[in-house]
Structures are given as structure tokens and as C-alpha cells.
Amino acid sequence: MRRELLLYAVVLALACLSLPRVVESSARCKAWLVQSIPTDMPELPRVSGVLSTGDVFQWLANNSTKSLDIIAQYWQLLAKPKDPRSGEFGYSDSELQQFGAHLGSLVYKSIDNAANRNVNIRLLSHSGLYPYYTKEPSDLANGRPNVKNVTLLLSKWWGSGIVHAKVWISDDRDVYIGSANNDWKSLTQVKEVGIYLSGCSRIARKVKTYFNNLWRLSTLDSSIHTRNVSDQQWLINRTVPCWSHFIPNKARCRSPLPSYIETPNVSPGYPSLSDPEMLRVEIETLPRNHSCQEPQPSYLSFAPPELLFGKYQSDEQGWVDTIKSVVEGGTVRINTMDWLGQSQYTTPKVYWSSLSSAVSEVVFAKKAKVKILVAYWGHFIEATDGYLRSLLYSNVLCSSSSSSVQSKCLGQVEIRYYMVPGFNKTGPAVINGTKTGNLYPAYSRVNHGKYVVSDMRAHIGTSNLVWDYFFTTSGVSFGTYKMEIVLKLQEIFDADWNSPYVVPVQELGQDMVVKRLVIKGEVVIGAAAEWEGKDRTAVVIAEARPISTKMNSSSILSVFLTIETLCVSLLPKFQEERARESEREREACDSFVLTCDHGREVERKRYALKDFSLLCPS
Ligand SMILES: *[C@@H]1O[C@H](CO)[C@@H](O)[C@H](O)[C@H]1NC(C)=O
Ligand SMILES: *[C@@H]1O[C@H](CO)[C@@H](O)[C@H](O)[C@H]1NC(C)=O
Ligand SMILES: *[C@@H]1O[C@H](CO)[C@@H](O)[C@H](O)[C@H]1NC(C)=O
Ligand SMILES: *[C@@H]1O[C@H](CO)[C@@H](O)[C@H](O)[C@H]1NC(C)=O
Ligand SMILES: *[C@@H]1O[C@H](CO)[C@@H](O)[C@H](O)[C@H]1NC(C)=O
Ligand SMILES: *[C@@H]1O[C@H](CO)[C@@H](O)[C@H](O)[C@H]1NC(C)=O
Ligand SMILES: *[C@@H]1O[C@H](CO)[C@@H](O)[C@H](O)[C@H]1NC(C)=O
Ligand SMILES: *[C@@H]1O[C@H](CO)[C@@H](O)[C@H](O)[C@H]1NC(C)=O
Ligand SMILES: CC(=O)N[C@H]1CO[C@H](CO)[C@@H](O)[C@@H]1O
Numbered sequence: 367m368r369r370e371l372l373l374y375a376v377v378l379a380l381a382c383l384s385l386p387r388v389v390e391s392s393a394r395c396k397a398w399l400v401q402s403i404p405t406d407m408p409e410l411p412r413v414s415g416v417l418s419t420g421d422v423f424q425w426l427a428n429n430s431t432k433s434l435d436i437i438a439q440y441w442q443l444l445a446k447p448k449d450p451r452s453g454e455f456g457y458s459d460s461e462l463q464q465f466g467a468h469l470g471s472l473v474y475k476s477i478d479n480a481a482n483r484n485v486n487i488r489l490l491s492h493s494g495l496y497p498y499y500t501k502e503p504s505d506l507a508n509g510r511p512n513v514k515n516v517t518l519l520l521s522k523w524w525g526s527g528i529v530h531a532k533v534w535i536s537d538d539r540d541v542y543i544g545s546a547n548n549d550w551k552s553l554t555q556v557k558e559v560g561i562y563l564s565g566c567s568r569i570a571r572k573v574k575t576y577f578n579n580l581w582r583l584s585t586l587d588s589s590i591h592t593r594n595v596s597d598q599q600w601l602i603n604r605t606v607p608c609w610s611h612f613i614p615n616k617a618r619c620r621s622p623l624p625s626y627i628e629t630p631n632v633s634p635g636y637p638s639l640s641d642p643e644m645l646r647v648e649i650e651t652l653p654r655n656h657s658c659q660e661p662q663p664s665y666l667s668f669a670p671p672e673l674l675f676g677k678y679q680s681d682e683q684g685w686v687d688t689i690k691s692v693v694e695g696g697t698v699r700i701n702t703m704d705w706l707g708q709s710q711y712t713t714p715k716v717y718w719s720s721l722s723s724a725v726s727e728v729v730f731a732k733k734a735k736v737k738i739l740v741a742y743w744g745h746f747i748e749a750t751d752g753y754l755r756s757l758l759y760s761n762v763l764c765s766s767s768s769s770s771v772q773s774k775c776l777g778q779v780e781i782r783y784y785m786v787p788g789f790n791k792t793g794p795a796v797i798n799g800t801k802t803g804n805l806y807p808a809y810s811r812v813n814h815g816k817y818v819v820s821d822m823r824a825h826i827g828t829s830n831l832v833w834d835y836f837f838t839t840s841g842v843s844f845g846t847y848k849m850e851i852v853l854k855l856q857e858i859f860d861a862d863w864n865s866p867y868v869v870p871v872q873e874l875g876q877d878m879v880v881k882r883l884v885i886k887g888e889v890v891i892g893a894a895a896e897w898e899g900k901d902r903t904a905v906v907i908a909e910a911r912p913i914s915t916k917m918n919s920s921s922i923l924s925v926f927l928t929i930e931t932l933c934v935s936l937l938p939k940f941q942e943e944r945a946r947e948s949e950r951e952r953e954a955c956d957s958f959v960l961t962c963d964h965g966r967e968v969e970r971k972r973y974a975l976k977d978f979s980l981l982c983p984s
Contacts, residue, residue, distance in 0.1 A: 395566035396650045397846075398422075399826075399854050402546055402558040404786050404811060405466060411861045415854065419546045420469040420553040422562045423534065427476035430536040433486045434477070435577050437533040437840070438548040440495040441502035443474040445550050445807075451497040453808025456796030465807065470550020474502065481506055481513050489515040490580055492529040502548075518580060520840060522588035524670060525605035526711040527838030531828045532560070535574055540564045543573070543844045544815075545703075545828060551810045557786060559701065559815030559858060561826045561844050561851075568647050569844070572666055572678070576842060579623045579673050586622060593617070598634035600716045600837070607672045611636050625675035636671035638686070642679035651850040664846035669829055669836045682720055682836040684825050684843050685818055689724040692734045692820040695776065698725070699859040700818045702831045703741040707753040709833035718833035722753070726760040729777030730767065739863055740871070742783035743812035744792050754781050754871045781871040784813040784862060813862065819855040823847045826855070 402419040403410060427434060445467040446452040447459070454462065462468075481487055489503040494517075503515040520527040534542040544560015546552040563569055588607075596603050597612045606612050608619035609626065612635055627636075644663035667684030668674055679687070692698045709716040728734040740754060757779055764775035789811040793804040817826045827843035829835035846852070862868065 394650050395569070395647050396564045397566070397848070397851060398562045398564075398651070399851065399858060400542065400544060400546075400558075400560040400562045401815075401858065402553050402556060404555050404557055405464065406787060407865075407867065409866050411865070413854070413857050413861055416858065417562055418553075419544070419558055419560065420466075420473060422542055422560075423473045423546075423553075424476040426534045426536040426540055426542060426562075427473070427480045429540060430480050430485045431483070432537050433488075433535075434480055434537075435488045435533075435535040435574060436477075436490070436548070437529060437531045437577060437580065437842075438489070438491045438503075439528060439530050439532070440492060440547065440549070441500070442495065442498065442547075442549040442551070443470040443502060445470060446498075449497070450794075450796075453794060455794040456801075457794075457807065461795075465551075466554025467550050469553045473548075473550075473553070477506060481510055484512050487513040488577075488581065489513070490518060490529065490577070490584065491515070493517050493519060516581065516584040518584040520670075520838065523583065523592055523605070523607050523672075524838035527670070527834060528840075529580070530830075530835060530839045531842045533573060533577070533828070533842050535570050535577060538570050538574055539567045541566060541570045541573055541844075543828065543842050544826060546814075551807060552814070555806060555810035557784075557813040557815060557862075559817055559826065559855075563649075563844070566647060566649070569645060569664070569666070572645070573842065575625050575675055576666075576668050576673065579625060579675065580840060582623050583673075591619070591622065600635075600718075600833075602712060602714060602716055604712065610672045621672075623673070623675070627671075627674040627676070627678075636674070636680050638683045639677060639679050641677070642667075642683065642687075643677040649846065649848050649851075651848065651854070662847040662849065664844065664848065667825075667827075667843045667845065669841040670838055673840065680836070681827060681829055681841050681843055684827070684845055685831075686720055686724045688818045688820055688823050688825040688845060689721070689728060689736075691822040692728050692732055693822065695733045696735075696821040698728060698734055698736045698818065698820045699856060699863070700725075700736065700738045700831075701813070701815050701859055701862070702739070703743075703812060703814045703816065704747055704830040704832050705738070705740045705750055705753060706747060706832040707756075708749070709837075710747070711834050711838070716833050720836075721831055722757050725757060725779060726763075729760050729779055730764050730775070733776040735777065736779045737859070737863060738779065738781045739784050739813065739859070739868065740781065741813040742785045742869075743789040745809070745812075751871070757781065758871065782863065782868040783871060784868050786811040786813060786867060817855060817859075819852055819859065822852065824852045824855045 398415070398417045400417045400419050400422050401413070403412070445454050445462055445465075447454050447457050447462055449455060454465075454467070457465070477487070487506070489506065491500060491503055494500045500515065500517055507513040507515040518529050520529060532542075532544055532546055532548075534540075541563045542560055543563075544558060546556075546558040546560055549556075552558055591608050592605050593608050593610075593613055594603060594605050595610070595613050597606075599612065604612075607621075609621035609623075610618070611627075642665060644665050646661050646663055648661040649664065665679065665684070667679045667681045669681035671680045674680060689698050689700075705721075707717065707719055707722050709718060725736050725738075729736060738754070738757075740750065758781060760779050761775075764777055768774055788806045791803065791805040792810050793802055793808045795802060795804055816829055816831070817824065819825070823845055825843055825845040827841060829839065829841035829843070835841055
């Protein structure tokens with residue numbers, strides 16, 4: 367035994383020595399992070415070594431020789447500017463060119479080409495979106511025995527919910543998992559983040575197992591395989607598949623899926639696994655770092671839990687464990703479109719504190735800094751702000767939890783809204799013959815990525831952070847302890863977090879005060895923002911003369927901007943760290959440079975926000 371080990375060590379050492387010469391072999395598993403960056407975001411720093419979604423989708427199709435399996439919520443790769451029902455109606459060809467719509471056609475064409483090469487293609491989607499629904503996958507399948515398309519309605523199985531995973535598997539070897547839909551806007555008008563795994567058969571086969579479970583589900587009759595249960599974990603009555611662990615053990619059916627979970631019979635629900643399956647796959651990244659250490663483990667997680675198999679963890683556990691993986695005094699970065707501590711589509715609503723609890727726990731016990739970036743866009747969910755502010759209240763609770771100086775709260779939650787410029791000017795260019803003034807197509811200009819990264823591990827998913835996505839909707843995540851991926855994902859987050867496209871979320875009841883601010887030559891000596899019904903009022907006092915601006919919800923942006931402009935920190939403990947000086951560029955109202963001195967660090971940022979003109983006398 368010992369000799370064997372020794373021999374193994376020698377072989378490993380030799381393999382390591384010879385590594386650089388054999389790396390070009392295509393059998394190696396390589397990983398890249400993948401992004402889509404909306405047009406017209408010149409101030410967003412580009413992160414090197416990150417691929418673009420449009421390229422990766424084409425490669426996955428172009429490189430396929432045997433099989434191509436795609437899970438999509440909906441398909442809109444081909445823009446339809448001439449169709450009055452379309453969200454891009456009325457934009458000119460040159461505008462669409464500027465939007466990058468042609469990239470969607472290239473992706474569509476690459477799948478069409480793969481179909482012509484007789485690749486076996488399986489397309490699994492939700493029912494699609496108005497007005498085209500399943501037109502694109504149907505067109506691709508039409509008259510081709512090698513292309514199969516199915517629609518899977520999860521609401522028949524879980525009462526609500528949709529196919530929401532965005533997954534491509536090519537030749538059981540190359541995989542994309544991420545936030546990008548099969549929509550041309552997901553390539554150039556929506557901020558997306560995903561991972562491209564190339565030459566990774568072991569991972570691809572596991573993702574394919576999940577695909578096969580979904581595919582099988584689409585062939586089954588939900589009416590004989592579902593039960594209405596009184597869910598004892600979430601305290602609502604709801605419909606679930608008959609093999610669900612939300613059904614008491616004795617009443618459960620045997621799962622008809624090809625692969626299912628092998629945990630002991632526990633109920634209610636799907637408690638966290640103590641030792642979820644980890645994939646010990648050596649992953650190569652760019653820049654290459656040939657280490658001869660054990661491969662850092664990676665994992666997959668899936669939703670909803672009834673589709674789990676083997677010892678793979680639920681998507682909720684993947685998120686929670688990644689938040690909790692932070693080292694003492696470390697940082698967790700969370701990027702999401704939505705954040706709700708409840709369900710969105712059930713009646714009655716479910717209260718869901720899994721993620722916010724995990725955040726507060728690491729703030730208290732691990733003294734962690736948690737940065738959360740949430741999208742603010744045309745379809746922002748109103749209840750979000752309340753949940754975010756209540757999460758920010760953890761800062762107050764943490765500070766007041768300890769009285770002694772030594773044990774004072776060092777953890778902190780910080781939350782910012784991400785506003786892609788133009789987010790409030792989306793929709794068709796023309797409605798009923800009238801120009802709308804919109805500048806971008808409908809459902810675009812939003813930060814749509816879904817990931818969390820601590821200093822230990824990275825988790826890249828397809829689910830929005832709302833209960834339904836974890837319990838009634840299909841989602842897939844890839845996570846890893848691979849340090850290069852962890853660092854690269856942090857870099858992507860930081861580029862967004864420090865960009866001029868973010869504004870802080872204000873803590874409940876926190877008023878803003880500023881010492882000194884220069885606006886167009888006038889010294890501002892006071893500022894405050896408060897709620898007035900549904901509206902926020904911002905008051906800026908310059909040289910003791912109020913230049914008061916009333917701000918309703920439509921000009922909320924300006925309030926956030928004011929807050930940011932004043933460099934007021936959100937936390938009581940930082941109250942003394944106020945803006946020293948801020949300078950607005952004289953020539954334009956929509957562009958100014960802000961310099962904040964936080965004592966420790968000096969931040970200098972450029973802002974380009976048209977709504978600021980409210981504060982700019984015309
Ligand atoms: C995919 O293949 C098509 C046809 O061969 C080619 O035109 C296109 O450039 C390829 N895409 C990429 C990103 O390599
Ligand atoms: C296949 O994928 C690789 C990246 O993994 C890419 O460099 C190459 O261009 C792709 N080949 C084709 C034909 O698209
Ligand atoms: C699949 O595509 C065909 C056209 O080939 C279409 O008739 C059918 O409705 C589609 N099926 C589903 C389930 O979307
Ligand atoms: C479950 O309840 C829903 C709505 O209350 C009902 O439509 C459905 O038929 C029930 N399903 C089963 C399997 O009892
Ligand atoms: C839920 O179902 C249980 C029995 O399964 C029933 O006793 C209860 O009244 C139901 N609750 C609601 C709110 O419908
Ligand atoms: C590369 O590997 C070495 C040792 O294995 C490690 O110390 C170093 O931090 C790694 N570099 C990166 C960028 O992860
Ligand atoms: C456009 O006009 C039709 C017919 O007058 C009307 O039914 C529809 O609501 C209008 N659509 C919008 C978006 O105003
Ligand atoms: C919001 O306030 C702005 C500036 O005062 C004003 O121009 C706009 O009409 C208001 N919008 C609504 C919906 O009240
Ligand atoms: C000026 C403007 O377009 N305001 C809109 C911004 O977005 C919110 C949410 O959709 C709308 O309610 C405002 O009217």
C-alpha cells in the first residue's frame with residue numbers, strides 16, 4: 367500500500383514536470399467566465415480573460431459533432447423590428463445593428479448549421495414568450511428528425527414555476543451555465559454572467575443527467591404524478607411531484623425519473639446535505655497556473671429539489687454554503703437581478719429568509735463584509751427595497767449586539783442598486799403609430815447575472831434570488847473552489863460595484879447629512895432625503911439657500927445620485943466619514959467627477975446620469 371502511494375507520488379511528480387508539454391491536448395477540462403456587456407456602458411472597466419456570451423454560444427454549436435442539448439426559458443434570437451407586437455418594434459436597421467441584434471442571428475445560424483450537419487439536437491424550453499412562443503425551436507425542429515423540441519410546463523408539476531435554467535451541452539463535453547437567455551438581447555443589451563466549461567466530460571455528463579430528468583418529465587402525465595400537500599417546511603398547501611420529500615414518506619411514490627436522490631428518507635423537504643457530491647476535476651484556466659496540488663473541488667447544484675439526483679445539493683444549499691464559506695473578516699460578493707425574502711408566485715406568499723439569514727450570520731459571527739448588487743430596472747419588484755433595507759438593519763443589530771470595544775461589530779452589509787443606463791427608456795420605439803421616445807428594446811438594460819463569490823469559492827447560477835426559483839422552477843449552478851475562477855469572478859463583480867452605474871441602497875430611517883459639497887460653484891452645506899408617501903424628497907441646501915427638488919418615484923434615480931454625490935456612508939459607524947469635497951464638471955449636467963475622501967481611501971468616480979439635470983438649473 368505504502369509502495370503504491372509512493373509510486374503514485376512519483377508518477378504524479380513526473381506528470382507535473384511534463385505538464386507544460388502536453389497541455390494543448392483537447393481532452394483537458396478548461397473553464398472561462400463568460401459575460402455579456404450591454405452597449406453604451408463606456409465607463410464599465412473590461413475584465414481581461416473573460417469570453418463573450420455570443421462567441422461561446424456559437425462555439426458550442428459550431429464545435430458540436432454528435433449532440434447539442436439546450437435548456438432555455440424562451441427563444442428570441444432573431445429580432446423582429448417590423449412586427450408591431452414585438453418589443454423592438456419601430457427601431458431602424460441601423461439602430462438594431464448598434465444594439466448588436468445581428469449577434470443573435472449568428473447564434474441562431476450556428477444552431478441551424480449544426481442541425482444541417484445532422485447533429486442530434488434537443489431543445490427543451492418553457493412555453494416561450496409573447497408573441498412568438500416556441501417559434502424558433504419549432505422552426506429548427508421542423509422537418510428534421512435529428513432535432514427534437516419539447517415544451518415543459520413546470521406549473522403542472524409544482525403549481526407554479528417555469529423552466530428557467532440556461533444551459534448548453536455540446537457533445538457531452540462542453541457546457542455553458544449562466545444567466546443568458548436564448549435572446550439576442552442577452553448577448554448585447556443585458557448584463558449576463560456565466561461559465562463555459564470546455565472538454566469537461568465528467569461535468570457535462572452530470573449536467574446531462576439533469577437535462578434527461580427534465581426531458582423525461584416532459585413525457586409524463588403530471589395529473590397522475592402530482593399530489594397536493596400541506597408543505598410543513600413552507601407552511602402552504604401546494605402541488606408537488608408524487609415523489610417529493612415534502613410528502614410524508616409513506617405517501618410518496620417512487621420517482622419515475624431516470625436518476626433521483628439517494629438520501630435517507632427525511633421530511634419535510636430536503637435538508638442540507640452534510641457531504642454533497644464534489645467533482646474532483648482538474649480545471650485549467652487562463653492565465654494558466656499549473657499546480658501539482660490536488661484539484662480544487664467543483665460542484666453542481668440544482669432546483670427544484672425533486673429533480674435532484676445522487677448526492678448533488680439543492681441550489682439553495684449551493685448559495686447558502688457559498689455565503690457561509692467566507693473566511694473570518696473576509697468578503698462575500700453577491701450579484702443578482704432580484705432579491706426577495708419571500709415567494710413571488712404562490713398564494714399565500716411564503717416567507718423565505720434562507721439567504722438573508724446566511725448573510726446576517728456571516729456578518730455577526732465571521733465579521734464578514736457582504737456586498738450585494740441588485741438590479742434596478744424597468745421591471746423592478748417593488749417589495750425588494752423593503753427586504754434590502756431590512757437586511758441592512760443587520761448592521762445596526764450587529765453594532766448594538768456587543769458593548770465592549772474588543773468585540774465590536776466588524777461585519778457589514780453593503781447593498782447597491784445597479785442601473786444600466788437607459789433602463790428607464792426601454793420598449794418599442796413606436797406604439798400605435800406614435801413614437802414612444804424609448805431608446806432601447808423592451809426587457810433590456812438590466813444586470814441579470816446570478817452569482818455569489820466568497821474568498822473561498824465561486825457559485826454561478828441561473829436562478830433569481832426569490833423562493834420560487836429554488837422550489838418550483840428549474841435552475842442549475844456550477845460552483846468551484848478553483849482560486850483563479852474565484853478571483854476572476856471577484857474582478858467582474860468589483861468592476862460593476864465600483865462603476866458609476868451603481869447607487870447605494872439606503873438603510874431604513876437613515877437621514878443623510880453632508881458637510882461640504884460643491885455644485886456648480888456653490889457650496890452645499892446640508893442635504894437630506896426622506897420619504898413622503900411613495901415619493902422621496904431630496905433637499906439640498908446650498909449656501910443656506912434651499913435648492914429643493916421634489917423627487918417622485920420616476921426621478922428616484924436623482925435621489926440615489928444625490929446620496930452618492932454626498933458620499934454619505936450608510937452606516938452609523940462611518941458617519942464621520944463624510945464627503946470632503948465633490949466637484950461637478952462645469953460644462954455638462956450629465957457628467958461630473960466626484961471625489962470622496964473616506965479617510966482611508968480616496969475614491970474618484972465619473973458619473974453620467976441624465977436625471978441629475980433635475981438639480982442642474984437649466
Ligand atoms: C461559427 O461557424 C460559422 C460557420 O462556419 C462561422 O461563420 C462563424 O464565424 C463561427 N462562429 C465563431 C464564433 O467562431
Ligand atoms: C471551438 O471552441 C473553441 C473554444 O473552446 C474555439 O476557439 C473554436 O473557435 C471553436 N471552433 C469552432 C469551429 O467554432
Ligand atoms: C416542436 O416543433 C414542431 C415543428 O417541428 C411543432 O409543431 C411543435 O409544436 C413543437 N413542439 C413543442 C412541444 O414545442
Ligand atoms: C391540487 O389543487 C389544485 C388547485 O387547488 C387542483 O386544481 C388540482 O386538481 C389538485 N391536484 C391534485 C392532484 O389533487
Ligand atoms: C391545507 O391542507 C390541509 C389538509 O391537507 C387542510 O387541513 C388545510 O385547511 C389547508 N389549508 C389551507 C390554507 O388551504
Ligand atoms: C498559482 O499556483 C500557486 C501555487 O500552486 C499559487 O501560490 C498561486 O497563488 C496561484 N496563482 C493564482 C493566480 O491563483
Ligand atoms: C393600440 O390601439 C388599439 C386599437 O385602438 C388598442 O386596443 C390598444 O390598446 C393600443 N395599444 C396601446 C399599447 O396603446
Ligand atoms: C416627477 O417629478 C418630475 C420633476 O419634478 C416631473 O417632471 C414629473 O412629471 C414627475 N412625474 C410624475 C409621474 O409625477
Ligand atoms: C421617466 C420614466 O420613464 N420613469 C419610469 C421609470 O420606471 C418606472 C418603473 O417602470 C416607471 O414607473 C416610471 O414611470
